[in-house]
Amino acid sequence: MPQIPEKIHELTVGQLSARSGAAVSALHFYESKGLISSRRTSGNQRRYGRDTLRRVAFIRAAQRVGIPLATVRDALAELPEERTPTHEDWARLSATWRIELDERIKQLGRLRDHLSDCIGCGCLSLEKCVLSNPDDVFGERLTGSRLMPERKEAWTADPHGRTA
Numbered sequence: 001m002p003q004i005p006e007k008i009h010e011l012t013v014g015q016l017s018a019r020s021g022a023a024v025s026a027l028h029f030y031e032s033k034g035l036i037s038s039r040r041t042s043g044n045q046r047r048y049g050r051d052t053l054r055r056v057a058f059i060r061a062a063q064r065v066g067i068p069l070a071t072v073r074d075a076l077a078e079l080p081e082e083r084t085p086t087h088e089d090w091a092r093l094s095a096t097w098r099i100e101l102d103e104r105i106k107q108l109g110r111l112r113d114h115l116s117d118c119i120g121c122g123c124l125s126l127e128k129c130v131l132s133n134p135d136d137v138f139g140e141r142l143t144g145s146r147l148m149p150e151r152k153e154a155w156t157a158d159p160h161g162r163t164a
Contacts, residue, residue, distance in 0.1 A: 010047040013038075020056040027056070035059055035073050054085055058093075066104060067097060 017024045030036045031046075036055050038046040055076060062072045075093045079085045 009050060010039075011050065011052065013046045013048070016048050016052060016056065020053055020060075022056050022060060030056070030059060033069055033073060035069065035076055051085065055079075058085075058090065062097075065097075065101060067100075071097075 011019070013024050013027055016022075016027055020027075022030075027036065031038060036048065036052050036059075038048045038052075041047060058076070059069075059072055062075075063069070075096070078093065079089055
């Protein structure tokens with residue numbers, strides 16, 4: 001991995017890519033989504049602060065465990081500008097995701113343990129499907145298929161008696 005001399009306080013997009021392991025296109029995408037920021041030189045080239053390395057590492061780690069980028073952006077917005085985030089900063093942010101990650105682990109365990117029950121079935125709308133309807137939670141409220149999102153807007157009749 002290329003080393004960056006300590007005297008260099010800003011990185012080009014190529015240096016940031018080489019050091020972080022993220023593709024240049026990914027870095028541009030992260031910037032377009034407000035996850036990282038750069039300044040522009042007089043020649044309109046991007047320059048990133050060294051603290052961007054940790055931010056990119058944080059983004060990539062969050063992506064690996066399935067944290068949505070919008071959630072990552074909100075978390076990064078809480079970090080201090082112009083200084084490298086500390087261990088305490090990262091610990092505070094990552095603690096907020098523990099419940100969500102624990103729930104995902106639980107769901108993945110259920111999927112692993114019951115996947116063979118669904119192979120060949122194809123319906124995924126069984127009354128008591130352990131994957132799509134665990135513990136028949138939908139059956140307590142409704143009958144029929146509950147896998148499609150429910151529409152929240154009200155239906156109204158037009159002057160010709162049709163529903164819209």
